[in-house]
Structures are given as C-alpha cells and as structure tokens.
Amino acid sequence: MILDLSSDHVAPAHPAVLAAVAEANQGRARSYGADPWTREAERRLRAIFGPRMSYLPVFNGTGANVLALTAMTRRWESVLCAEDAHVHTDETAAPERAGLKLVLAPSPTGRISPGTLARHLAPGNRHRPQVSVLSLTQSTELGTCYSVADLRALCAEAHELGLAVHLDGARLANAAVTLGVSWAELTTAVGVDVVSLGCSKNGGLLGEGVVVLEPGAVPGLDYLHKAVGQLPAKTRFVSTQLLALLDDDLWYRNARHANAQARRLADGLARLDDVRVQLPTEANAVFADVSAEVAARLAQDVATATWQTTGERGERRLLRLMTAWDTDPADVDRVLACAAAAVGAGRPQQAEPVCSSPTALSAPRP
Amino acid sequence: MILDLSSDHVAPAHPAVLAAVAEANQGRARSYGADPWTREAERRLRAIFGPRMSYLPVFNGTGANVLALTAMTRRWESVLCAEDAHVHTDETAAPERAGLKLVLAPSPTGRISPGTLARHLAPGNRHRPQVSVLSLTQSTELGTCYSVADLRALCAEAHELGLAVHLDGARLANAAVTLGVSWAELTTAVGVDVVSLGCSKNGGLLGEGVVVLEPGAVPGLDYLHKAVGQLPAKTRFVSTQLLALLDDDLWYRNARHANAQARRLADGLARLDDVRVQLPTEANAVFADVSAEVAARLAQDVATATWQTTGERGERRLLRLMTAWDTDPADVDRVLACAAAAVGAGRPQQAEPVCSSPTALSAPRP
Amino acid sequence: MILDLSSDHVAPAHPAVLAAVAEANQGRARSYGADPWTREAERRLRAIFGPRMSYLPVFNGTGANVLALTAMTRRWESVLCAEDAHVHTDETAAPERAGLKLVLAPSPTGRISPGTLARHLAPGNRHRPQVSVLSLTQSTELGTCYSVADLRALCAEAHELGLAVHLDGARLANAAVTLGVSWAELTTAVGVDVVSLGCSKNGGLLGEGVVVLEPGAVPGLDYLHKAVGQLPAKTRFVSTQLLALLDDDLWYRNARHANAQARRLADGLARLDDVRVQLPTEANAVFADVSAEVAARLAQDVATATWQTTGERGERRLLRLMTAWDTDPADVDRVLACAAAAVGAGRPQQAEPVCSSPTALSAPRP
Amino acid sequence: MILDLSSDHVAPAHPAVLAAVAEANQGRARSYGADPWTREAERRLRAIFGPRMSYLPVFNGTGANVLALTAMTRRWESVLCAEDAHVHTDETAAPERAGLKLVLAPSPTGRISPGTLARHLAPGNRHRPQVSVLSLTQSTELGTCYSVADLRALCAEAHELGLAVHLDGARLANAAVTLGVSWAELTTAVGVDVVSLGCSKNGGLLGEGVVVLEPGAVPGLDYLHKAVGQLPAKTRFVSTQLLALLDDDLWYRNARHANAQARRLADGLARLDDVRVQLPTEANAVFADVSAEVAARLAQDVATATWQTTGERGERRLLRLMTAWDTDPADVDRVLACAAAAVGAGRPQQAEPVCSSPTALSAPRP
Structure with missing residues (x-):
C-alpha cells in the first residue's frame, strides 16, 4: 500500500x-x-x-x-x-x-x-x-x-x-x-x-x-x-x-489543513466518471461510490475503508478516504491520478508511475 | 513536598x-x-x-x-x-x-x-x-x-x-x-x-x-x-x-537502580529508633512502621503513601516509600536525614537544612 | 376498564x-x-x-x-x-x-x-x-x-x-x-x-x-x-x-382457544369501517389501525396496548388486542360491539349497554 | 436420605x-x-x-x-x-x-x-x-x-x-x-x-x-x-x-415453630459426646462440629450442609442442620437418635431402627 x-x-x-x-x-x-x-x-x-x-x-x-x-x-x-x-x-x-x-x-x-x-x-x-x-x-x-x-x-x-x-x-x-x-x-x-x-x-x-x-x-x-x-x-x-x-491554534491549523485536503480530494474525485462523491464533504472524510472494479484497481495503490453496497446500479463499493494534518497536497494529487487511472479515463497521469514510489509517498511531512 | x-x-x-x-x-x-x-x-x-x-x-x-x-x-x-x-x-x-x-x-x-x-x-x-x-x-x-x-x-x-x-x-x-x-x-x-x-x-x-x-x-x-x-x-x-x-537491557538497569535505592533506604531506616522496616525489601518499595508524630514530621518533607494502623504499640502509621529508575542516591540520603530528624535522633544532618531545598531535590536526574 | x-x-x-x-x-x-x-x-x-x-x-x-x-x-x-x-x-x-x-x-x-x-x-x-x-x-x-x-x-x-x-x-x-x-x-x-x-x-x-x-x-x-x-x-x-x-395437551388446547378468539376478533374488526387489521393474525394478537377518536372511545371499555403512528392518513393509533386461554367468545363479541359503537356504525349492539356490565365481563371463565 | x-x-x-x-x-x-x-x-x-x-x-x-x-x-x-x-x-x-x-x-x-x-x-x-x-x-x-x-x-x-x-x-x-x-x-x-x-x-x-x-x-x-x-x-x-x-401472624407462627425445633435440636446435640454445637442457636440453623466419622455415619440418615474444617482437633466436619415451619418434633428426636447412634453412645435408640422408616419421616406435616 x-x-x-x-x-x-x-x-x-x-x-x-x-x-x-x-x-x-x-x-x-x-x-x-x-x-x-x-x-x-x-x-x-x-x-x-x-x-x-x-x-x-x-x-x-x-x-x-x-x-x-x-x-x-x-x-x-x-x-x-x-x-x-x-x-x-x-x-x-x-x-x-x-x-x-x-x-x-x-x-x-x-x-x-x-x-x-x-x-x-x-x-x-x-x-x-x-x-x-x-x-x-x-x-x-x-x-x-x-x-x-x-x-x-x-x-x-x-x-x-x-x-x-x-x-x-x-x-x-x-x-x-x-x-x-x-x-x-x-x-x-x-x-x-x-x-x-x-x-x-x-x-x-x-x-x-x-x-x-x-x-x-x-x-x-x-x-x-x-x-x-x-x-x-x-x-x-x-x-x-x-x-x-x-x-x-495548532489544532485549528491541523484541522484546516486536513479539511482542505479532503476538499481537494472530493473535488478531484467528483470530476471522474463512474465516481460519485456521496454526502457533502464537510470535514476530513470523503465518501466515494465506485464500481467494484474501480475499487479493486484503486486498492492496489491507495488504502481506504471500504464497504460493499447494493443499489440501483447493482453491487458497488463505498470508499472512505480520510485526510489528516499531515496529508501532502501532492499526495492528494497522486491519489487522484491513481483514481483516474482506476476508472480508466486515460488521463496523462496514468502514464507516469507516480503511484509506485511508496517511500516518497509515505515520508513524514510535518 | x-x-x-x-x-x-x-x-x-x-x-x-x-x-x-x-x-x-x-x-x-x-x-x-x-x-x-x-x-x-x-x-x-x-x-x-x-x-x-x-x-x-x-x-x-x-x-x-x-x-x-x-x-x-x-x-x-x-x-x-x-x-x-x-x-x-x-x-x-x-x-x-x-x-x-x-x-x-x-x-x-x-x-x-x-x-x-x-x-x-x-x-x-x-x-x-x-x-x-x-x-x-x-x-x-x-x-x-x-x-x-x-x-x-x-x-x-x-x-x-x-x-x-x-x-x-x-x-x-x-x-x-x-x-x-x-x-x-x-x-x-x-x-x-x-x-x-x-x-x-x-x-x-x-x-x-x-x-x-x-x-x-x-x-x-x-x-x-x-x-x-x-x-x-x-x-x-x-x-x-x-x-x-x-x-x-534498559529495563534491567532501571529496575536494578530502583531496587538498589530501596535497599539503601531500607537499610538506613532500619538503623533509626522508632522506625521498623516491615517486610523484606525485595523490590522498589519500603514499608516503614512509625509513630503518628514521626509520620507527621516526615510528611513535611517527604511524600509517601500512608496507612493508619493499630497494633500492640497503639495507633501507628505505615509508610510506603517507593523508589524508581530516576531516584538519586543523594535524595535517598536526604530522606534518611529527614527521617532521622523526624525521629529526633539528634544526628548532625538535623542541623543542616537539607530538607528545605526543594528545587535541588526535585530536579530530574536522568 | x-x-x-x-x-x-x-x-x-x-x-x-x-x-x-x-x-x-x-x-x-x-x-x-x-x-x-x-x-x-x-x-x-x-x-x-x-x-x-x-x-x-x-x-x-x-x-x-x-x-x-x-x-x-x-x-x-x-x-x-x-x-x-x-x-x-x-x-x-x-x-x-x-x-x-x-x-x-x-x-x-x-x-x-x-x-x-x-x-x-x-x-x-x-x-x-x-x-x-x-x-x-x-x-x-x-x-x-x-x-x-x-x-x-x-x-x-x-x-x-x-x-x-x-x-x-x-x-x-x-x-x-x-x-x-x-x-x-x-x-x-x-x-x-x-x-x-x-x-x-x-x-x-x-x-x-x-x-x-x-x-x-x-x-x-x-x-x-x-x-x-x-x-x-x-x-x-x-x-x-x-x-x-x-x-x-393442555398447552395445545389453551393456545388453540386463544388463537381462535384472536381470529374471531380480527374477522369482526375487519368488517368495521375505519378499522384496518394490520398484519396477518397468526397467533393470539390482533393489531388494528384506527383513528385517534375511535381509539379514545374504545379505550373507555376495552384495555389494549396502544401506539401512536403517523402515516398517509395522518396521526393514527395502532391497537394491540390480545386473547388468552380464558377469553370468552361472548367477551370477544362484546369487544366487537364496543368497537362498532366506537366507529359509530350505528349497529344494533350500540343500543344495548353490553359494555357497561363490568362484573360479568371480568369473571373467570376457565 | x-x-x-x-x-x-x-x-x-x-x-x-x-x-x-x-x-x-x-x-x-x-x-x-x-x-x-x-x-x-x-x-x-x-x-x-x-x-x-x-x-x-x-x-x-x-x-x-x-x-x-x-x-x-x-x-x-x-x-x-x-x-x-x-x-x-x-x-x-x-x-x-x-x-x-x-x-x-x-x-x-x-x-x-x-x-x-x-x-x-x-x-x-x-x-x-x-x-x-x-x-x-x-x-x-x-x-x-x-x-x-x-x-x-x-x-x-x-x-x-x-x-x-x-x-x-x-x-x-x-x-x-x-x-x-x-x-x-x-x-x-x-x-x-x-x-x-x-x-x-x-x-x-x-x-x-x-x-x-x-x-x-x-x-x-x-x-x-x-x-x-x-x-x-x-x-x-x-x-x-x-x-x-x-x-x-402466620409468618410468626411458622418462624416460632422452626426456631423452637432448632433449639430442641441444638439442646439434644449439645448433650452428645464428640458433638460441639457451635455459635448460639438464635434462629432456625444449628451448626455442629463433629468428627469426619460421625459426619459420615449421620449422613446415611440425615441430609445436612457440610463443610470440612481443620482445627486443633484435626480434620473435622461442620454440619448445618436447618429446621423449617414444617419440621416435626418427632423428626427432630429421630435426628437426635441418629446422631446419638452415630457418635456411638450406645443409647437405647440405637437398638431400634427408627432411622430406617423413610416414608414416615418424610411425610408432610402441615
């Protein structure tokens, strides 16, 4: 992961x-x-x-x-x-x-x-x-x-x-x-x-x-x-x-940062086909409804909490992605790139292996 | 204290x-x-x-x-x-x-x-x-x-x-x-x-x-x-x-130090009149039986856990004194001096106000 | 009651x-x-x-x-x-x-x-x-x-x-x-x-x-x-x-009697205007949906468990009427008469004061 | 029993x-x-x-x-x-x-x-x-x-x-x-x-x-x-x-009867060798200290609560015998006879098989 x-x-x-x-x-x-x-x-x-x-x-x-x-x-x-x-x-x-x-x-x-x-x-x-x-x-x-x-x-x-x-x-x-x-x-x-x-x-x-x-x-x-x-x-x-x-006000700055990254993530995901951002993103959690296939592909690069749901569109997955005080905006962009790749949108990011440099991604960013 | x-x-x-x-x-x-x-x-x-x-x-x-x-x-x-x-x-x-x-x-x-x-x-x-x-x-x-x-x-x-x-x-x-x-x-x-x-x-x-x-x-x-x-x-x-x-083996060194200070404390207390060290001192706790008066005097300088007991010698106090990895041997000696003063033994330490320099005594000694 | x-x-x-x-x-x-x-x-x-x-x-x-x-x-x-x-x-x-x-x-x-x-x-x-x-x-x-x-x-x-x-x-x-x-x-x-x-x-x-x-x-x-x-x-x-x-088989005879009286009660209630028997009556309980007014009137003569509900027809009452091994069929008929009176159906029973002879109704009937 | x-x-x-x-x-x-x-x-x-x-x-x-x-x-x-x-x-x-x-x-x-x-x-x-x-x-x-x-x-x-x-x-x-x-x-x-x-x-x-x-x-x-x-x-x-x-005052009569039978039992037991009635008998329970052998013999005829104890006289048994509102005085006497037999006092009762007529003893005596 x-x-x-x-x-x-x-x-x-x-x-x-x-x-x-x-x-x-x-x-x-x-x-x-x-x-x-x-x-x-x-x-x-x-x-x-x-x-x-x-x-x-x-x-x-x-x-x-x-x-x-x-x-x-x-x-x-x-x-x-x-x-x-x-x-x-x-x-x-x-x-x-x-x-x-x-x-x-x-x-x-x-x-x-x-x-x-x-x-x-x-x-x-x-x-x-x-x-x-x-x-x-x-x-x-x-x-x-x-x-x-x-x-x-x-x-x-x-x-x-x-x-x-x-x-x-x-x-x-x-x-x-x-x-x-x-x-x-x-x-x-x-x-x-x-x-x-x-x-x-x-x-x-x-x-x-x-x-x-x-x-x-x-x-x-x-x-x-x-x-x-x-x-x-x-x-x-x-x-x-x-x-x-x-x-x-460190508490405030930490939370503001986390919320902003959730916002950035939600906005990015909302632009993708086959991804439905559920519920308003009012804190540091983003809930995204995706197909099982997209969920499986994304899971190779991004760890999320995942639920199985069944609705009008058949069996789906509900993903929860949470940001925190330490979330790097660049990481958010990498997640969005991974998600874009997962939905098969053929976007440019897909070509670059940004999602495969784990050490860079998991380094602390205080 | x-x-x-x-x-x-x-x-x-x-x-x-x-x-x-x-x-x-x-x-x-x-x-x-x-x-x-x-x-x-x-x-x-x-x-x-x-x-x-x-x-x-x-x-x-x-x-x-x-x-x-x-x-x-x-x-x-x-x-x-x-x-x-x-x-x-x-x-x-x-x-x-x-x-x-x-x-x-x-x-x-x-x-x-x-x-x-x-x-x-x-x-x-x-x-x-x-x-x-x-x-x-x-x-x-x-x-x-x-x-x-x-x-x-x-x-x-x-x-x-x-x-x-x-x-x-x-x-x-x-x-x-x-x-x-x-x-x-x-x-x-x-x-x-x-x-x-x-x-x-x-x-x-x-x-x-x-x-x-x-x-x-x-x-x-x-x-x-x-x-x-x-x-x-x-x-x-x-x-x-x-x-x-x-x-x-930090755990060992820490415990050994604490035990040694308890031993030092127990040995010193055992030499005082009107102080009875109860139970063998086999870890980092010393239990001392003293009169209510001695307990009250000692309590001005040394914090202990204290129980009231009643026995053949009337109402007494049982004190528990615990050492730890950070206990300074010099502090133990200061406690002994305070105890000696409390029992009224007229020892030299009583003259020196060792028990009244709290900052020195409570400083950290890592 | x-x-x-x-x-x-x-x-x-x-x-x-x-x-x-x-x-x-x-x-x-x-x-x-x-x-x-x-x-x-x-x-x-x-x-x-x-x-x-x-x-x-x-x-x-x-x-x-x-x-x-x-x-x-x-x-x-x-x-x-x-x-x-x-x-x-x-x-x-x-x-x-x-x-x-x-x-x-x-x-x-x-x-x-x-x-x-x-x-x-x-x-x-x-x-x-x-x-x-x-x-x-x-x-x-x-x-x-x-x-x-x-x-x-x-x-x-x-x-x-x-x-x-x-x-x-x-x-x-x-x-x-x-x-x-x-x-x-x-x-x-x-x-x-x-x-x-x-x-x-x-x-x-x-x-x-x-x-x-x-x-x-x-x-x-x-x-x-x-x-x-x-x-x-x-x-x-x-x-x-x-x-x-x-x-x-006393257990069987008792339950059969209770069930039969519930059935009799459900059938009778189902025939009344403004009373909807809810759920199939498969044991000894009858659930009836009635207006608040009917519920209030019935409550003068018959004790039931009562819930307040809100549905398409506005605020209503859900009544649960339970029979037991001792329920007299004549009592069931009296309840039905009371219910008919409560819904104001103008049925003959309404004229007779059957609901006002409490001693008769509460006597044991083994 | x-x-x-x-x-x-x-x-x-x-x-x-x-x-x-x-x-x-x-x-x-x-x-x-x-x-x-x-x-x-x-x-x-x-x-x-x-x-x-x-x-x-x-x-x-x-x-x-x-x-x-x-x-x-x-x-x-x-x-x-x-x-x-x-x-x-x-x-x-x-x-x-x-x-x-x-x-x-x-x-x-x-x-x-x-x-x-x-x-x-x-x-x-x-x-x-x-x-x-x-x-x-x-x-x-x-x-x-x-x-x-x-x-x-x-x-x-x-x-x-x-x-x-x-x-x-x-x-x-x-x-x-x-x-x-x-x-x-x-x-x-x-x-x-x-x-x-x-x-x-x-x-x-x-x-x-x-x-x-x-x-x-x-x-x-x-x-x-x-x-x-x-x-x-x-x-x-x-x-x-x-x-x-x-x-x-049925409660009073019942308890008085039970207490009286406990008293009768305690007094009788106290007269036996090798039986020590422990504690004052102030209600409907009698506690008797007996040898293991006596306890074993008595247990053939009388059910008691039994504890094993160890004291100055070696391993012993503590028996609790409880009377109730229905205890027949004649039964108490039979228990005393059994106890006398058990301690081997050679009393006349021993000769008569009073303890072997269970039906008589367990009949209800309201």
Whole structure:
C-alpha cells in the first residue's frame, strides 16, 4: 500500500506535540491529574469552554465515550445516538459491555434530525429503555457537520425532554473549521453537557480528553475515570499534548489543513466518471461510490475503508478516504491520478508511475 | 513536598524511551497493532518469552489486568487473587464493573501460600463463585517477591485444579532483578499463562503490555482489547517504548537502580529508633512502621503513601516509600536525614537544612 | 376498564395448573432442580424435543432470555435479533445490563427475512460487534409466525455463518397451533439450539423454562442460572406447572382457544369501517389501525396496548388486542360491539349497554 | 436420605399460602404490580413498616438482593457486607455479574461488629472501592441474630459515614421471633433503608419481596425491577402469598415453630459426646462440629450442609442442620437418635431402627 487514507490516525503526531511531551518529561510530577500540565490544560480549556468546565485526560476515544456516557447515566438509563455513531458501530460493543444500552435514531447523512427525538423515548414506561442522554457526533461519522442551529435545536429539544447531551468530538476541530466557529459555539453555547474531545486524530500522540461543561451531569466521574481504565498515572504526558495543540491554534491549523485536503480530494474525485462523491464533504472524510472494479484497481495503490453496497446500479463499493494534518497536497494529487487511472479515463497521469514510489509517498511531512 | 516517594509513577520517562517515541513518529503507520514497531516488539518479546507468545499494547495497568482477566474467564467464572492485590484494592472496582468477581486469598506478606488454593474453590457448586484463574502479583504490592520455586508450585497447583494463571507484572522487572532471573524464568518456565507487563513504572511514558504465553487461555482477546477501551489506534507509540526498554537491557538497569535505592533506604531506616522496616525489601518499595508524630514530621518533607494502623504499640502509621529508575542516591540520603530528624535522633544532618531545598531535590536526574 | 385485552398475562392460571401446584406441595423435596417434578418435566420434554434436550425452570421471560443469551455468548459476542424483538423493545435494557449488545435486523412483519443475516455481521472485524447468536421470536411480537421453511432456512443460514440460534418461545404454543406442527418441528427439527419456553402466557401461574437442544451451545448454563437470579429454590413448583400444561395437551388446547378468539376478533374488526387489521393474525394478537377518536372511545371499555403512528392518513393509533386461554367468545363479541359503537356504525349492539356490565365481563371463565 | 435438614427451602408451602394463591386465581387482573393483591400487600406492610414504605414483589432472594443493591448504588459505588453474607458466598457472583463490588468485613459469628465500619472505607480515594451501602443479614448466615441495639448502632454508624443500609431479611421472621420484636423494630425503627423480605423459607411457595423504607435510597427501582429480571407479570400470585403469611401472624407462627425445633435440636446435640454445637442457636440453623466419622455415619440418615474444617482437633466436619415451619418434633428426636447412634453412645435408640422408616419421616406435616 503506498498511500494510506484508511483513517486519520495513521498520521504521526505533530512535531510540536512531541516537543511538548519532551518538555513535560522533566523530573518527578504528581500523578493522576495532580500535575501542573493537567492543571494548566484545564485552565486553558476554561478560557475556551467557560469557567465551569472541567477536564479529564483519558487514553482513547472509546474510553472517552464509555467514561462520559456511563458517568452521565444511572444504572437503568440508556443513550440515544445516531445509527451511524462510532460508539454503536465501531467500538466492539464497549458501551454494552459496560451495561449501557444504545437506542438508535436514523441518520441518513450522519445526523439526527431535530424534532424527532421524542419518538425514540418512552419515559416512565418501565418496560422500555429509559433514555437519559442524547449522544451526538460532530463532525459525524459520515464526514458531515451539524449546523450550529441544529445543535442548538437538538440540545434544547433534549433538555426539554429531560436528556443531557454528550458530544463525541473526536473530530470537533474539523467541524469548527468547516463551520467557522469556536469550540464553545459548538458546545457550551448551544447546551452540550459533556464532550469527548479528540486529540490523536488531529496531531496528537496518545490520549484524548473528556470535557465536562455541566458538572451536575456527571456525578462520580472521578471514580469512573479510574474504574473504566481510563485514568493515566502519568497524566502530564496526555495533558501536555493538548497544550501543544492549543498553542498558536495548532489544532485549528491541523484541522484546516486536513479539511482542505479532503476538499481537494472530493473535488478531484467528483470530476471522474463512474465516481460519485456521496454526502457533502464537510470535514476530513470523503465518501466515494465506485464500481467494484474501480475499487479493486484503486486498492492496489491507495488504502481506504471500504464497504460493499447494493443499489440501483447493482453491487458497488463505498470508499472512505480520510485526510489528516499531515496529508501532502501532492499526495492528494497522486491519489487522484491513481483514481483516474482506476476508472480508466486515460488521463496523462496514468502514464507516469507516480503511484509506485511508496517511500516518497509515505515520508513524514510535518 | 520536596521529595516525592509516594509512588514509582511520579518519575518521568527515561530519555531513551522518549527518543524511541520520536523515532517512531516518522510518517504514516498502520494502526491498531499492524505497525512495524508492534510487530518488532512482539518479535523481541518472543525471543524472551518463547515462540508461542503474543503481545498486545495497552494503555495502563488497570486496563491490562481487566483485559487479561476478562479474556481468561467466561461469564460465570471468577478470579482468585491475594487480598492485597492491586486489582482488588486499587482499581476502584474495575474488575467488578466488568462483571468479574475476585475471590480473596490471605496474603500476609503480599504472597499467596502454595498449597492453599483449593480451600478457596468450590468447583461444581453452582451457588459458589467458580474460580478459573489465579492472579498473582510479582513483585507484590507489599514489595516482596515470590520465589521461582513458589511460582512454580503455585502454577502447578493452579493448573492441577483447572485454573489458568495470570501474573500482574507491573513490577516484574524489579522481581527479576532481585531474584537474578529472566522474565521467562518467572513466567513461561513456571507455567504462567498471561502477563500484565509493566512499562510505565520502570521508565516508560504511557502504556503497558499484555503478554500471552498460552494462546488457548484468552479466546476473544483481540475483540476484548477494543471492547474494554485498551486498544490504542496509534499502537506504534506504545510498542516503541517497550522496544526502548528492551534495548541494551534498559529495563534491567532501571529496575536494578530502583531496587538498589530501596535497599539503601531500607537499610538506613532500619538503623533509626522508632522506625521498623516491615517486610523484606525485595523490590522498589519500603514499608516503614512509625509513630503518628514521626509520620507527621516526615510528611513535611517527604511524600509517601500512608496507612493508619493499630497494633500492640497503639495507633501507628505505615509508610510506603517507593523508589524508581530516576531516584538519586543523594535524595535517598536526604530522606534518611529527614527521617532521622523526624525521629529526633539528634544526628548532625538535623542541623543542616537539607530538607528545605526543594528545587535541588526535585530536579530530574536522568 | 371492563375488558382487558392489553396482554395475555392478565389471564389467571388454568385450574389444572393450580391443582398441579397443590399436588406438588406434599412434604419436603430437594431444591434447585433436584426434585422429582423437575426430573419428570425433563423426561416429558425429552419425549417431545429429543433425547439430548435439557430443561431448566426459570421465573420469567426476561430471565429466560437473558439466561439463554448470556449462556450462548462469550464476553465479546453479540446477538442478532429483530428490531421488534421483545428482548430489545420490552425488557428495559436487561440484556445490555448483563453486558450483551443486540444487533438489530429489520422486521417489518415481526420476522427477519432469510438470506439477510450476513449483512449484519462483520466477523473478524475487531471494531464491530461480533454476532454469535441469532435470536428469533415465534410467534413474533407482531402476532405473526415464521413458517417452518423460513425457520429451517434461517437456522441453516445462521449455522453456516457460525451463529447459534435462540428462539424466544414465550408464545411457541400459539405458533404450533397456527402452523399445525409440534414444538419439535419448530425447534429441534429445524436446528434451533436453545428455546425460552413460555408457560405463564398460556395458562401458567409463575414460571417459564429454558430448553437446551444443543448442549454445546450453553457452557456454564447451570452457574449462570443462579448468577442471573433465575434459579428458583423450590423448583418443584415451577416444573409442576409445566407438567400440567403437558398433560392431555393442555398447552395445545389453551393456545388453540386463544388463537381462535384472536381470529374471531380480527374477522369482526375487519368488517368495521375505519378499522384496518394490520398484519396477518397468526397467533393470539390482533393489531388494528384506527383513528385517534375511535381509539379514545374504545379505550373507555376495552384495555389494549396502544401506539401512536403517523402515516398517509395522518396521526393514527395502532391497537394491540390480545386473547388468552380464558377469553370468552361472548367477551370477544362484546369487544366487537364496543368497537362498532366506537366507529359509530350505528349497529344494533350500540343500543344495548353490553359494555357497561363490568362484573360479568371480568369473571373467570376457565 | 430420610431426613432432609439441608436447608429450609426443602419445605413445602404452608397450606394457607396455597389457598391464598387459589383465591387470587380469579379472573383477569392487571399485571406488573397493578393488581389488587399487590396493592393490598403494600397497604398491609405499611401498617407494619410505616407509611413511607413501598413494596415490590420479586422472585427469589438472589434477585431481591441484586435488585436492592443495584438500586441503592450508583455505577461507581460498592457494598460493604459480612464475609459470610449470602450475597457474597452463595449467589454465584450475581452482584459482580451486575457490576457491583462487595467489600468484606470480618464476621466471626456472622455479625459485623459496630464501630468497625470506617476501617473498610476510603471515601474520596478514587482508587479504592467507594462503599455507599452497608448490607446486613438478619438472622445471619450462621444462625445468629444482631441485637436491636447492634442494629441501631450499625445503622447510625453507617448513616454517619454516608452509607445507606440494606437488610437481607431472608429469615427476618426468625430473628423477630428470637428477639421478641416486630419487623419494624428491626428495620424502620433502627434506620434500615431497604429490606429483602423473605417468604419462601418461611412457608411461601415462590417469591420474595423488596421493601423500601427510605424511598430516596432507590431511585430507578421500578426500572431495575424489570431490568434485572425480577418483575413478575402475574404479580398477584406473589403478593397473595405474602398476604397469607401476614394473616393471623402466620409468618410468626411458622418462624416460632422452626426456631423452637432448632433449639430442641441444638439442646439434644449439645448433650452428645464428640458433638460441639457451635455459635448460639438464635434462629432456625444449628451448626455442629463433629468428627469426619460421625459426619459420615449421620449422613446415611440425615441430609445436612457440610463443610470440612481443620482445627486443633484435626480434620473435622461442620454440619448445618436447618429446621423449617414444617419440621416435626418427632423428626427432630429421630435426628437426635441418629446422631446419638452415630457418635456411638450406645443409647437405647440405637437398638431400634427408627432411622430406617423413610416414608414416615418424610411425610408432610402441615
């Protein structure tokens, strides 16, 4: 495989993140969140999210989600999420292993529609799941974004129905860039209660965060932090990564770059015959519908996530191509050349073996 | 606080570990264990533990234990461990949150006695917990070690009773140093099936390992790896730390240093009036029984883990002082001086304000 | 409320069942399944289901399902069921509380379509739920039945995909009557592995059964029986109820009566204006689509389960009316009269106050 | 086996209980607790326990305990109980399967000592189990009783420490008889919050109760009632049993009879050589320490629960002999005769084959 667009976590850490880890590696520091880096990260995040915010360093996205959702629900309560939500489709039943039922809402574009929440609830019916949390994903698993208005409407609707709101923000940065708003405008301002805040997909090394905007939503969070296996002893090394991403808006520049490359990729693919770009490209993921033959040919050079689909045009493939903070525009062009070659468009790029110089393509480009 | 001996995870990462992380931060790499560093770590570990071994990078010790133990037990099975085991006393009920009951064996010196396992079992009695795994800790939570002979006897006994054996090796390195044997002699050779292999307490940054010696003991491990939230996306950054610890026997040098400082500390404390060093110091932890007054005085300068105890001499304090790979011998001497001052021995050190120069004491000493 | 058709468990126990309980209440008997009644029930059931069968008395349907499904799955495995399955919609997240994820298959008529199972699976993909059991419901929650051919096809498909098959047979008797086949033809003969065998909805007092057809499918079942809280101490009093239902084919007569009354009810409702009987009536449940006004009027006399729906005809009500072994045909006629009155058809019944003699209507009719 | 004293649930139901079940089997009744018998049981219990009480019918003791304890704890909280507690030793890890850790307190006589609770807690230490409930058993698993003063002291101590109090009252009736007090004096008056109220061991058929004295202690109880599989559909048949036990103080007469027979048995055994009655006999269980030979001989005629013990007198057997509401005094005398024969005392009974008329001995004696 010479170009790996299968996910955004195949990217390395940003050099500034690595430098921050080295900087934090000085002498002894208190563990379990009592270190200066964690306190500083919380201070910095409060300036962004608001003064009531608290921050917990965690290890990964599944852990962040399971921690947040179990802290937000009581033993008998359930979570409403999109049927495409990562927590439902891609976490190997981690929430259910933790005793938590997910109730699914349709999400044809990755988004739950405002005005539809109540139909999934049965408050007071002791035989039905008792939904107490709405979990949204921003940007969504399908590379789309909720508008700020939709977020506000969904949060208001949720709160009116007695639900707290969790936001899976593994790619919150990408949405903030696309929508041209701050993290707070996507969360605090619209009524989100708890956020899984992604770092590793946007230039981080190891680690994510849980950001609590409404302290009352997560009693017992500190204990569950440890009990679900998501409390690092050496918290300083997670928090320092977040600090690096906050410095000079590195998070923003990383996400903007990734989004721009996704845009470039989507635009290029849309010009090819037999390639249909599905869904609006509003973050760093491009979904392309191609024939099985094209998919097979492209797979020789480009790694993607691939699904088999069946529709009006028969059996097809849905490819997801993800860019990241490190994606070289030249690589995007090489992918487009490979795709053009795969669809047999006879374009000039086909003649040049650009797709066969893997070392060049996989070198780091910080 | 000027000298922090409260735990071994207050130490920084060893510089070589940090360098290895930087080395791995080159370009894109496959995620979820398919990266070259993880494969190389497995290759290197197989040379140590044997060719059937497999290795999984995980985030922390609680996660390693919960992953190993849930993978080793079926839904209705339980785990036998020492009543002092970390998994019982220090993981905020993480195993039980995952549906796993711990059955406790007495462990006055941190160790379960060979020949006593059967009395905790009730095989075939459907009303009693069905123990299928023995979990040992090496070195133990009380800073002692199982001898190789005891390990062999316990594993043989366990297997004869139909139990698999898990070893919590958060400090396996310290035991290997003390006993003068290899990791394999403590595990593969004596019949251990699965190991939680510690890194972070011995010079690591973030991350631990699960080492499987008997593949049949852990069906479903790969799925549970993700389901319990312990599968890093960017596995390379965990595995590379382990590689650094294996290079030039860094793990050995680190543990040897830590153990030596604990020895120095124990010897010095044993010479003081009103300080009783409890238990043999066989790893990097020293347990000292002191009066409440001495504990209070010492606490002004030295951070320790502290327990309140009541015995023949009235209410006392049990202090745990832990050394690490980075502990400066001069710091140990300073702690001893503080302790001498605390017990009021009128020693010369008391005159000099060695305990009041915190910056000197807390500086990093890689 | 004068006619309660809200469910089939509002019916009393059949007198023969009560007599059997009294018969078993003679002197001391061994507990936890070692009593003669439980052994006899197993013997009798083996004559029906085949010689490899084993039988466990349990308390209720939720318990039977949770016991069966947790015994059939390993910690990392999930269950595929219809999106209308009772275990998903009506058990307050009991399976998830027990750590079990349900993967949902569309079931527009209550039934999963043969040939569609594979699309819900992702075997070997460690990020996706690993489905190892197919759970079917017969008769379904929507009052329909799988044909024997469909059951056979689904079981074959499941086994080919490596799944075991669970059958929620809370109303297996009703399906057997409708299809004119034996229990074995619906289970053992087609490849079902484990059955939740209903009693209480078909004339029982308290208690249901778990019937294991493939012993290898449920390792640990005996331990889980106790661990999930479904092992009665005085098992004789559950097993004796089952024996009563087996005597003289009482189970068959009870189900046949209930089905016949549902048929009578469906036929009568179908003749009314503004009432649309939905789905084929193949068991003891009738689903009727009516306007909100009709629903409100009918609700004054007849208790039903009621859902709000929105379709081409605007907001409507879907009513479920359930018959049982004790449903008096005269009561069915009274319900039809009430319904006719509710739709305002001006039929003669409207003139007579048949709906206002509650005592007569709720008297027992064994 | 001719005399079964292995447990109290080998006894049949009291005829009055059976009659009450038959009485409730009249026509249709609302399910899930909305039936008149359940409401009446709650009314009657309120007269006993106080006006704030609420009552839930459940199936069995394990279910009652798991329901009560999971309802009383939040996801991160644990339960403190005696190391001999049924919920720890005899429920096949049911609480842990439900995600609940039990922290164990020593209980040499089955009782936790007042004044010792705090030593098992570590409030605010995020690494330690966070105990929020004290679970007591009355009468205890060792056949002893907490005095009212001890109960009051333990509840006060628990509440002061922020713990709620659960009482496993599977044999609350036996304790009430021994202590000569009402149920309320053992619960409401001393500060117990939730009771698992036993019926089946004291003349019941199938079913127990959960009695809530402090509503604030169990948010979500109604949902968990269903979710843990302990909500009967036909609740009337459980509640009516309780009503029968309340009528004419049947519960009291049953327990008084059982206790008296235990007393008779203990007194007789105490007179035998080589039999040591252990622990005060304060309920319906007698614990006797005998040699292995005596145990083996007695086992030919009398079924007991038996443990192997090792003490100053070498390997011994500890027998538990339980009486019940139906135990015939003549049977007790026969057991004593068998025991006398077993110890080889050469008493006259030995000559007569009283132990060889099984039919007479096992006949019901209501």
